[in-house]
Amino acid sequence: MQDRIRNAALRDRIVSAAEAAALIQDGMVVGMSGFTRAGEAMAVPLALAERARSHPLKITLMTGASLGHDLDKILAETQVTARRLPFQSDPALRRAINAGEVMFIDQHLSETVEQLRTRQLPAPDIAVIEATAITAEGGIIPTTSVGNSASFAILAKKVIVEINSAHPLSFEGMHDIFIPTYRPNRMPIPVVTPDSRIGLPYIPIPPEKIAAIVMTYKSDSAASIASPDEDTVAIANHLIDFLSHEVKMGRMDNRLVPLQAGIGSIANAVLHGLIESPFHDLRMYSEVLQDSTFDLIDAGKLTFASGSSITLSAAHSRRIMQDFDRYKPHLMLRPQEISNHPEVVRRLGLIAINTALEFDIYGNVNSTHVMGTQMMNGIGGSGDFARNALLSVFVTKSVAKGGAISSVVPMVSHVDHTEHDVDILVTETGLADLRGLAPRERARIIIRNCAHPDWQSSLQDYYDRACAFGGHTPHILEEAFSWHIRLRKTGRM
Numbered sequence: 001m002q003d004r005i006r007n008a009a010l011r012d013r014i015v016s017a018a019e020a021a022a023l024i025q026d027g028m029v030v031g032m033s034g035f036t037r038a039g040e041a042m043a044v045p046l047a048l049a050e051r052a053r054s055h056p057l058k059i060t061l062m063t064g065a066s067l068g069h070d071l072d073k074i075l076a077e078t079q080v081t082a083r084r085l086p087f088q089s090d091p092a093l094r095r096a097i098n099a100g101e102v103m104f105i106d107q108h109l110s111e112t113v114e115q116l117r118t119r120q121l122p123a124p125d126i127a128v129i130e131a132t133a134i135t136a137e138g139g140i141i142p143t144t145s146v147g148n149s150a151s152f153a154i155l156a157k158k159v160i161v162e163i164n165s166a167h168p169l170s171f172e173g174m175h176d177i178f179i180p181t182y183r184p185n186r187m188p189i190p191v192v193t194p195d196s197r198i199g200l201p202y203i204p205i206p207p208e209k210i211a212a213i214v215m216t217y218k219s220d221s222a223a224s225i226a227s228p229d230e231d232t233v234a235i236a237n238h239l240i241d242f243l244s245h246e247v248k249m250g251r252m253d254n255r256l257v258p259l260q261a262g263i264g265s266i267a268n269a270v271l272h273g274l275i276e277s278p279f280h281d282l283r284m285y286s287e288v289l290q291d292s293t294f295d296l297i298d299a300g301k302l303t304f305a306s307g308s309s310i311t312l313s314a315a316h317s318r319r320i321m322q323d324f325d326r327y328k329p330h331l332m333l334r335p336q337e338i339s340n341h342p343e344v345v346r347r348l349g350l351i352a353i354n355t356a357l358e359f360d361i362y363g364n365v366n367s368t369h370v371m372g373t374q375m376m377n378g379i380g381g382s383g384d385f386a387r388n389a390l391l392s393v394f395v396t397k398s399v400a401k402g403g404a405i406s407s408v409v410p411m412v413s414h415v416d417h418t419e420h421d422v423d424i425l426v427t428e429t430g431l432a433d434l435r436g437l438a439p440r441e442r443a444r445i446i447i448r449n450c451a452h453p454d455w456q457s458s459l460q461d462y463y464d465r466a467c468a469f470g471g472h473t474p475h476i477l478e479e480a481f482s483w484h485i486r487l488r489k490t491g492r493m
Contacts, residue, residue: 004163005213006136013185014396020160020212024048024126026057031124031152035309035336036263036288037068037089037221037242039145041128041162046051049078053456058082062124064147064308064336065109065380066090068221086112087378089271097373104130106368109287109339109381113151117182126211127156129203130164132171138207139200141169142175142333143290144220145309150177150203150335158211166217172199174334180341185425194258194285194296194306194369195332200306206249222314228269231397234428235266239393242280242424242431254278258285260345260385261292262354263311266395268292270353275299285348287381289331289338291316307407308339327486340384352389354382356396356425359450360412361443361463362473363419363434367392371484372413378415385419398427400454404492406428406455408446411480425450439473 005011021044027279034040040063051057059081061075072090073079079101084093086107093194097104116120129149132141142149143164153159178199181187190198240435248254256279261267271292274282284293284305291313296302310333312320320327338344354396357376361364365386366372368379386392394417396407407427419442425432430449434442447459466474483493 004133004165004167006240007134007138007207008211009136010134010207010210013210014215015212017047018051019325020044020214021047021051021346023158023211024057025061027059028125029044029062029122031058031062031148031156032067033064033129033142033145033147033149033152034067034071035145035147036066036307037066037223037309038311039130039143039149039220040067041130042069042071042158042164042218043162043216044128044160045075052078052080058061058481060122062086062112062148062152064145064149069218071456077204080389087380089377094375094377104375104378104441106375106378108340108379108383109336110342110384113148113335113337116151116155124152124156126158126160127152128160128162129153130162131197131423132169133163134161134210134213135202137204138210139202139204141172141202143171145310146177146333146335147308148174148336149178149482151337152203153203153209154179156209159205159209160212160214161222161425162214162216164216164218166219168324170328172410174328174331175201176336177201177335179335180337188340189341189343191338192347194283194348195304195334208426219317220312222317223311225268225313226265228272229360232266232269233273235426236270237396237427239270240273240277242433245349249422255281255283257349257351257390258283260284260286260350260352260389261290262353262380262382263288263290266355266397267353270395271296275301285339285344287336294327297327302330304330304332306334306339308334308336312453320451321434335434336381337435340381342384342388345385345388349390351391351393352384352385354386355395356394356407358407358409358412359394359396359422359425359446360409360440361446361459363422363425363442363446364412364415365417365422366412366414366417366489367394369414370486372481383417383421386417391423392421393424393426394422395426398429398450399454402453403454406452406459406483406493408451409483409493410459413477413481413484427452440467
């Protein structure tokens, strides 16, 4: 206990999860830790849901990103969550969002606390933060994510801390908590390399703000990361060939530039492919450090990784947490407004690798909405990186649902990343380098290189007939969404 709560006066504030949850009242704005199923408070949200079964209440729930342990599901099904931001990935919550039962505010992950800080969004009434320990001064040492936890704790009226002793005390020192100064006279953020340390190893708050402490012992939810398959290996190989050409052309060397990769199996598999590449002494400046991050460290390929969370499969978590001291010198976790900050991304010149649901023949990318209306997870950090990266790469398999759906379409049903922010598109069939190309040039290379062979002729036919109408970006407006309409009616594009 003394190691975990070093301020003796704070030990008197240890309560049950139910007692802590009683501080949360109907209509409150609640900021909870958690980023991509890592580092979320676990006991208090469950106690809050249990209370709501007999005494209904609703809250606005802010997090860093998605929550693990089915918390979003439970809070949605008990109708606790009325509004949710800025990201989620739970199927039950997704159904409630798409049914209009939960109001979801889909935001770039770098923006949420900026809007809180400038009072464009209401500040949290209470922050619920998972911690490894509390310092003698009251500083909160996070666990496997930082996300928005620092600003939630700083801006909230009260803070509930969950001390999770399942996480090793060796986490201390891994975090770099830096809060930007206020606009309009903000000083530059002094991150000049991925391993620049610019802040504190804990979240600094006055100890009197800590209203309750709950003791827990529970590991993070395991990430569902599929092993690389034939298609993702092909995607990785296309990208490696492209980056090798960039090296050959003298635009970078075999250390490349810092890497960023979004969450999910495809991006994880692409990074995993770098193990067998000619590149070395790699660095990451990303949001989420997945299995592939640690595989690259083990292979001697990756020297340092900066992120906002560590999200691992069950097998990797067991192995890495048992040997964490070996990995710690290679790692740093930051607030997501720093890991995703456009200023820093532009300065470091990243290769940003993110996943598309679909893209069109001109390079516009949809990463959030199925059929243009049904929210999947949210834009996450992809927009933060895509607009500002040295190379903005989007990857996806060329078809879905056994070939019934083409991921390359005449016009995307929803635009998250315009053609202006997309440099490289990659599927298992090939890679399209869109830099310096006009729309008609982009269409030809995307159809030829990225579309599945079963759909190439249909895309080419659409493009040829669209060109007859003319225009800088040729389209047949009467047919632009005909593939999506046909899918809705027949189950196949």
